[in-house]
Amino acid sequence: AAGVIQSPRHLIKEKRETATLKCYPIPRHDTVYWYQQGPGQDPQFLISFYEKMQSDKGSIPDRFSAQQFSDYHSELNMSSLELGDSALYFCASSRRDRANEIYGYTFGSGTRLTVV
Amino acid sequence: AQSVTQLDSQVPVFEEAPVELRCNYSSSVSVYLFWYVQYPNQGLQLLLKYLSGSTLVKGINGFEAEFNKSQTSFHLRKPSVHISDTAEYFCAVTRLTNTGNQFYFGTGTSLTVIP
Numbered sequence: 001a002a003g004v005i006q007s008p009r010h011l012i013k014e015k016r017e018t019a020t021l022k023c024y025p026i027p028r029h030d031t032v033y034w035y036q037q038g039p040g041q042d043p044q045f046l047i048s049f050y051e052k053m054q055s056d057k058g059s060i061p062d063r064f065s066a067q068q069f070s071d072y073h074s075e076l077n078m079s080s081l082e083l084g085d086s087a088l089y090f091c092a093s094s095r096r097d098r099a100n101e102i103y104g105y106t107f108g109s110g111t112r113l114t115v116v
Numbered sequence: 117a118q119s120v121t122q123l124d125s126q127v128p129v130f131e132e133a134p135v136e137l138r139c140n141y142s143s144s145v146s147v148y149l150f151w152y153v154q155y156p157n158q159g160l161q162l163l164l165k166y167l168s169g170s171t172l173v174k175g176i177n178g179f180e181a182e183f184n185k186s187q188t189s190f191h192l193r194k195p196s197v198h199i200s201d202t203a204e205y206f207c208a209v210t211r212l213t214n215t216g217n218q219f220y221f222g223t224g225t226s227l228t229v230i231p
Binding site (some may be wrong): 031033035039042043044045048050054056058088090092094096100101102105106107108109110112 | 152157158159160162206210212213214217218219220221222223224
C-alpha cells in the first residue's frame with residue numbers, strides 16, 4: 001500500500017540558509033500534518049492543512065512556513081536556519097469522512113535535517 | 117487539552133523476559149490511543165491503536181495493550197521480548213476530530229533488551 005512519502009530523507013544545511021521539505025500524502029488523503037522531533041525528544045506538532053487551508057497551528061517558529069498544494073502535497077519552508085533546528089521532521093496524512101471523522105492517520109519516515 | 121505521561125524513560129529487560137511499558141493519559145474528552153515504535157535513525161512505526169471496542173488491543177511483533185478508562189492508562193506489554201525489540205517507544209493520544217486531530221506524544225520509553 002502507498003505510504004506517506006517525504007523528501008529528501010536527509011538534508012544538511014548551514015546556519016542562516018533556507019530549507020524546503022516536501023511531503024506527499026497517501027492518495028485520497030486531504031489533511032497533512034508536520035511534526036518536529038529534536039534529538040532525544042518526543043515529536044512536537046508544528047502545523048496542519050486540510051483541503052489546502054491551514055487547519056491547526058502548533059509550535060511552529062515564525063521563520064518557518066508551510067502550504068498545501070492543489071495535488072495535496074505539502075512543503076515546509078524553513079528560513080534563517082539555526083543549529084537548534086536540527087531535528088527529524090515528520091509528515092503525516094489523513095482523510096476526513098462526511099461525518100468529519102479522521103481516518104487513516106499515517107506518519108512518513110521523516111526528513112533528518114542537520115544544521116551545521 | 118490532552119497529555120500523555122510515560123512513567124519510565126528507560127527500561128532494561130533480559131531477552132525472553134516479559135515487559136510492560138506504562139502510559140497514562142489525561143483528557144477531558146474521549147480520545148484515541150496509540151503506541152509507536154522508533155528504531156534508531158528511523159521513523160515512527162505504528163504498533164497498535166485503540167479507537168473503540170475491546171479494551172485489549174493486539175498489535176504487531178507480539179505486542180498488546182489494554183485500555184483502562186478508570187485508570188486512564190494504556191500500558192504496552194509483551195510476554196517475551198527479543199533483542200530486535202530494542203527501540204524507543206512512544207505513547208500518543210489524539211481526538212481524531214476535525215477540531216482536534218493532532219497527536220500528543222509522551223516523552224518516550226527506551227527499551228533495551230539484554231542478551
